[in-house]
Amino acid sequence: MALHTILGANGTIATELIPVLQQNNQQIRLVSRNPKLVEGAETVAANLLNAQDVMKAIAGSNVVYLLVGLEYNYKVWQRDWPVLMSNVIDACKAAKAKLIFFDNVYPYGIGKTPFTEETQFAPVSRKGKLRAGIDTMLLNEMKSNELDVIITRAADFYGPRVTDKSAPGLLVFSRMKKKQTPQWFVNPNVLRTLSYTPDCAKAIYILSQHADAFNKTWILPAVNPPLTGKQFIAIAAKYMNGKTNVQVLPSWLLGLIGLFNPMMKEIHEMLYQDKYGYVLDSSKFEKVFNFVPTNYEEDIKATAEWWLSKDVK
DSSP states (O other): OOEEEEESTTSHHHHHHHHHHHHTTOEEEEEESSOOOOTTOEEEEOOTTSHHHHHHHHTTOSEEEEOOOOOSOHHHHHHHHHHHHHHHHHHHHHHTOEEEEEEOSGGGOSOSSOBOTTOOOOOOSHHHHHHHHHHHHHHHHHHHTSSOEEEEEOOSEESTTOOTTSHHIIIIIHHHHTTOOOEEESOTTSBBOOEEHHHHHHHHHHHHTOGGGSSEEEEOOOOSSOOBHHHHHHHHHHHHTOOOOOEEEOHHHHHHHHTTOHHHHHHHTTTHHHHHOBOBOOHHHHHHHTOOOOOHHHHHHHHHHHHHHSOOO
16 A cells, blocks of 8 residues: 655645545545644644655655645745755655645746647746746756656636635635625636646546656646636526626736735736636546546536535635
């Protein structure tokens, strides 16, 4: 039985990955500063910015999933991501463990054409340039043949158990639950890929089980073509018994709010994604692993049912 270690064990994707590992009878180790208790899983408290902590947390692992979500703040990312990634790379090499990194599409910049595994980095934001640098650390490891590694890419999340920490959760599901008008950033009329978290979790486990999947980048499953913001909201409204009209939040307003709200300040530089939209092309993963992404009707319905059944804000 292989030991699967999750770094960032309390996060959104970890929450979906844990039951997948359990269903497949894998040995699980959960690592974070304060890892949650899960029956049958080992827990390790660790500071991933401390090299010794990371060495101990990864020792004995066969597969390591780097699912950490640092505070959404550029200065924090600039300070912590290079240190964290270096620690994880060194510890995986020492343990001879394979590494799967869950990343976003920030390094790709503006989506003039669908993003694929072959898309070249062209970041247009500070956070995008930083993520490109972090990814380059892993791409260099792939070339060195000293570490088996996968970079996976997904869009903004939605799904059951995804709270208002995600844009769809904050702007759509949370507001509909409160009987408020749903919102969308900048432009609700462009195609905008969103990633369904249960599909993402299943996909990264599938990748972990195939040796020939390593030392590559993979776009995680996403329905293609995606929906526009208005289309997404219309389906959500059907299952949330919510309003279908959309309150658009323009860039200038978010810029103004950003003067007083640190989170909105961080979001503001990424609004090009909402202005122009983008499409993730996951056809490579789907063909290689015979995987069909969950359709929008089914996954939005499941998300809405969770919001309606739980005491979530």
